[in-house]
Amino acid sequence: MYKKVLIPLDGSDLAEGALAQVRGLAEGGYVGEVVLLSVIDIPSLYLAEGVDFNALKNDQFNKFQKYLVDLQAKLSAKGIKVKTEILEGRAAQAIVDYARQNGVDLIVIATHGYTGMKKLMFGSVALRVLHESPAPVLLIRPEFRRT
Secondary structure, rough: OOOEEEEEEOOOOOOOHHHHHHHHHHHOOEEEEEEEEEEOOOOHHHHOOOOHHHHHHHHHHHHHHHHOOOOOEEEEEOOOOHHHHEEEEEHHHHHHHHHHHHOEEEEEEOHHHHHHHHHHHHHOOHEEEHHHHOEEEEOOOOHHOOO
């Protein structure tokens, strides 16, 4: 049994593909608690353009808070114990640090399916989490998503 399962979410439909996998595990009695985690990752590029960092951060926080609370309600209605977290920082590092500091037993993360040049340009949060995680990582590819 996985006592604590972490699901990093960025607000995209692709990222939500991980939820179906965790629902299946939870329905089978393999999950104690689910943590839905979003990371506010504001590139320094915005700072150079004179954008109000605090307003941007607050806007992202409010967006993620509403998003995670909605998902929490849906999962809780299915009898799954769920908590939400919003962190600030670089996404992959924040996910790994949270897992390490909070005794996470499994990370379930959807990949966005980037390949080639797009993967080089945008990097891969899922790949970095896979390589640095203190816990097992279940990668969900876009073509294998279940709803």
